[in-house]
Amino acid sequence: MTNNYTREQQHAKAPPVLECRGIERRFGGIVAVSGVDFSIHKGEIFGLVGPNGSGKTTVTNAITGFYPPNKGSICLDGKDITGTAPHKVAKLGVARTFQNLALFNGMSVLENILLGRHIHMKPGVLPTALYWWVARPSEIRNREVVEEVIEFLQLESIRNELVDGIPIGLKKRVELARALVAEPHLLILDEPMAGMNQEEKGYMARFILDARAERGISVLLIEHHMDVITGICDRMLALNYGEMIASGIPKEVVKDPRVVEAYIGGAHG
Numbered sequence: 557m558t559n560n561y562t563r564e565q566q567h568a569k570a571p572p573v574l575e576c577r578g579i580e581r582r583f584g585g586i587v588a589v590s591g592v593d594f595s596i597h598k599g600e601i602f603g604l605v606g607p608n609g610s611g612k613t614t615v616t617n618a619i620t621g622f623y624p625p626n627k628g629s630i631c632l633d634g635k636d637i638t639g640t641a642p643h644k645v646a647k648l649g650v651a652r653t654f655q656n657l658a659l660f661n662g663m664s665v666l667e668n669i670l671l672g673r674h675i676h677m678k679p680g681v682l683p684t685a686l687y688w689w690v691a692r693p694s695e696i697r698n699r700e701v702v703e704e705v706i707e708f709l710q711l712e713s714i715r716n717e718l719v720d721g722i723p724i725g726l727k728k729r730v731e732l733a734r735a736l737v738a739e740p741h742l743l744i745l746d747e748p749m750a751g752m753n754q755e756e757k758g759y760m761a762r763f764i765l766d767a768r769a770e771r772g773i774s775v776l777l778i779e780h781h782m783d784v785i786t787g788i789c790d791r792m793l794a795l796n797y798g799e800m801i802a803s804g805i806p807k808e809v810v811k812d813p814r815v816v817e818a819y820i821g822g823a824h825g
């Protein structure tokens with residue numbers, strides 16, 4: 557079996573997909589994050605942890621362009637994307653899921669997943685006029701990718717159900733499907749296992765590992781469940797009050813006294 561050390565060494569040889577250097581983001585007088593530095597290599601699953609309010613979502617919002625950093629730089633595949641607009645970051649191959657589910661109630665599972673293909677769709681008068689040559693092949697490709705992801709995430713039996721009524725574990729899976737149909741090479745998952753029972757967590761962990769193995773996707777995983785972080789992440793970073801307190805191999809970082817103190821003595825229960 558491959559141990560964490562070997563996995564870390566393997567990924568360290570791969571080129572970095574994402575490099576965050578000295579990220580700082582302020583909201584008025586609040587310093588949400590400061591001096592955040594990390595990189596994610598190709599095919600790596602990288603954990604980001606910290607108590608509530610420690611700055612995890614702010615880091616992801618800085619990467620995806622929702623709240624650009626006030627200081628520091630972000631490179632994707634070696635290209636500086638600091639301050640790039642969210643839709644452009646998405647087109648560059650970054651997909652995300654949200655801490656609070658961002659599905660559209662009143663729409664089916666299939667319709668919600670199809671929305672994830674919008675960055676690959678070719679709207680406009682010309683593609684419509686040239687339907688058989690431009691729009692149709694792209695429509696066929698969109699359907700193929702969606703069907704393949706539905707099968708991959710075992711969502712076939714609920715594809716026509718409204719998302720409103722399905723259990724949270726499946727809602728989270730639909731969100732993952734919507735992110736995967738964008739065919740990202742960096743996937744940012746913000747608490748994908750929140751509210752799940754042990755069995756649902758196991759399924760989700762398996763899907764994340766398979767997405768990496770079968771699609772070569774790199775993953776930034778925000779999670780409070782430390783068993784998940786130590787179980788599937790290659791490396792991790794812990795934040796507290798917007799600053800880095802420990803980084804490295806998960807089994808070691810979770811034992812770091814600063815991390816233990818932040819979780820046990822800190823805000824997160």
Ligand SMILES: Nc1ncnc2c1ncn2[C@@H]1O[C@H](COP(=O)(O)OP(=O)(O)OP(=O)(O)O)[C@@H](O)[C@H]1O
Binds near residue numbers: 583586589608
């Ligand atoms: N849009 C905003 N406006 C003002 N303050 C914000 C904003 N977004 C985040 N903050 C503040 O920045 C700090 C970090 O918040 P952030 O949401 O990044 O933490 P988090 O680690 O993701 O927390 P949680 O685990 O609760 O999601 C907090 O003090 C928060 O109140």
